[in-house]
Amino acid sequence: MIKNKVYTGKTKDVFELDNGNFLLKFKDDCTGKDGVFDPGENSVGLTIDGVGDVNLRMSVYFFEKLKEAGIKTHYVSANLEDTTMEVLPATVFGKGLEVICRYKAVGSFLRRYSDYIEEGADLDAYVEMTFKNDEKGDPLVTKDGLVALGVMSEKQYDETKEMTQKITKIVADDLKEKGLVLYDIKFEFGFSGDEVILIDEIASGNMRVYKDGEYIDPMTLSKLFFA
Secondary structure, eight states, X not given: OEEEEEEEOSSEEEEEETTSOEEEEEOSEEEXXXXXXXXXXXXXXXXXXXXHHHHHHHHXXXXXXXXXXXXXXXXXXXXXXXXXXXXOOOEESTTOEEEEEEEEOOHHHHHHHTXXXXXXXXXXXXXXXXXXXXXXXXXXXXXXXXXXXXXXXXXXXXXXXXXXXXXXXXXXXXXXXXXXXXXXXXXXXXXXXXXXXXXXXXXXXXXXXXXXXXXXXXXXXXXXXXX
């Protein structure tokens, strides 16, 4: 049973359960700007009816695949009727850290580095990390910075990067089978004891996907994914 609400997020609310686990309630809000979806943005930009449901369904699909692959996550179970997912407790890094894996140069990466790279250019599973801080625009942080600030150890960073690239490949390979191309994806990680684990979700709202060179919005992506 639910004990109390512990966090109100942009795309999910978090509740504490009496068994020690937590419940994520998926919402229909998406990150973006001026009504346009962008997984790299740090504020809610639009609401899409039903996106919470399909984000949960996709998350469950991929969490089950990761379980089969032996990759640790916080996923326990889901209730599709209530759009909720039960998860294990985990401690976030610092005050929250986002991890992005990029296969193509688009979005905020392209905005920062357009003097050096063309739009859509290939990136070799490039991993970057940003602090979750809306007021400061989710600032980028390096491995040395994370260690110096005491947010994570070098070992935890290396584990997080390796897991990010493994998970991204699983997602990208699955999408490729459906004729879809993953450009980038955003994750969150935490730790439980000494283990780094994937937390949050794996859903259309956190990834940028193209088909035949055209960007696919989250709802269309989910429909194509589950077609």
